[in-house]
Amino acid sequence: MPVRREYLIKRALLLVLVIFGVILITFFITRIIPARPELLWVGPHATIEQIEKARKFLHLDEPYHIQFLYYIRDLLTGNWGISWRTKTPVINDIKTHLPATLELIVFAFIIAIGIGIPLGVLAALKKYSIVDHFIRIFTVSGASVPVFWLALIAQLVLSNWLGVFPSAKRVDEEIVIETGFNPVTGFYLLDSLVQGNMPVFTSVIR
Numbered sequence: 001m002p003v004r005r006e007y008l009i010k011r012a013l014l015l016v017l018v019i020f021g022v023i024l025i026t027f028f029i030t031r032i033i034p035a036r037p038e039l040l041w042v043g044p045h046a047t048i049e050q051i052e053k054a055r056k057f058l059h060l061d062e063p064y065h066i067q068f069l070y071y072i073r074d075l076l077t078g079n080w081g082i083s084w085r086t087k088t089p090v091i092n093d094i095k096t097h098l099p100a101t102l103e104l105i106v107f108a109f110i111i112a113i114g115i116g117i118p119l120g121v122l123a124a125l126k127k128y129s130i131v132d133h134f135i136r137i138f139t140v141s142g143a144s145v146p147v148f149w150l151a152l153i154a155q156l157v158l159s160n161w162l163g164v165f166p167s168a169k170r171v172d173e174e175i176v177i178e179t180g181f182n183p184v185t186g187f188y189l190l191d192s193l194v195q196g197n198m199p200v201f202t203s204v205i206r
Contacts, residue, residue: 027071031064040084099186100170103204165206172203 030037038054039046046054055061059070074081080090123135142150159167166172171188175181181200183191192201 023072023075024068027068028064031067037084095186099188103187103189107205170204171200175199175203 038051038058038060041054041058042050052061059067062070073079078091080094082088083090083093086093119135119139123132126132155165155167158164171181179197179199181192181195181197184194185191188204189201192198192204
């Protein structure tokens with residue numbers, strides 16, 4: 001068997017094990033944390049009978065291994081259930097929020113490349129200089145700081161203090177109403193470009 005083929009098979013098997021491990025950990029974390037999902041499902045004023053019905057509906061009255069089998073079955077068949085918070089199908093929530101997430105990822109990637117490559121080239125050209133040391137400190141510090149903490153600080157400074165960016169919402173609703181923007185794909189940047197709606201495009205970038 002060629003080395004490359006054997007390597008690909010090993011990596012594929014490892015990927016399957018990693019995915020299964022993530023699924024297993026996710027399942028047991030949601031069961032171990034005492035969140036009482038049946039109470040979230042029926043609300044704070046539900047009767048005992050309603051709570052029991054919710055437990056049966058969510059298979060929470062079954063042993064853990066049976067619950068896990070239901071979990072795997074639903075995951076593989078695309079039946080990801082109903083959100084305990086929004087009471088809507090999870091797949092619909094994903095479809096609603098996925099475009100915004102992908103747009104955020106793309107822009108983060110563009111910014112990372114736009115900053116990282118020039119700094120790397122500059123550090124290579126100014127090797128062992130003050131500029132090189134400064135760039136090293138800057139990059140190591142950026143890699144060491146937890147991303148979620150850095151994001152919160154950036155939001156606090158740029159949105160709450162300086163007002164450069166909005167702290168919430170993908171687009172200014174007033175601009176949407178004024179321009180008659182009609183999202184089609186859910187990707188606001190793409191939709192606004194196709195429609196030639198630059199005010200919305202600018203608002204989404206912000």
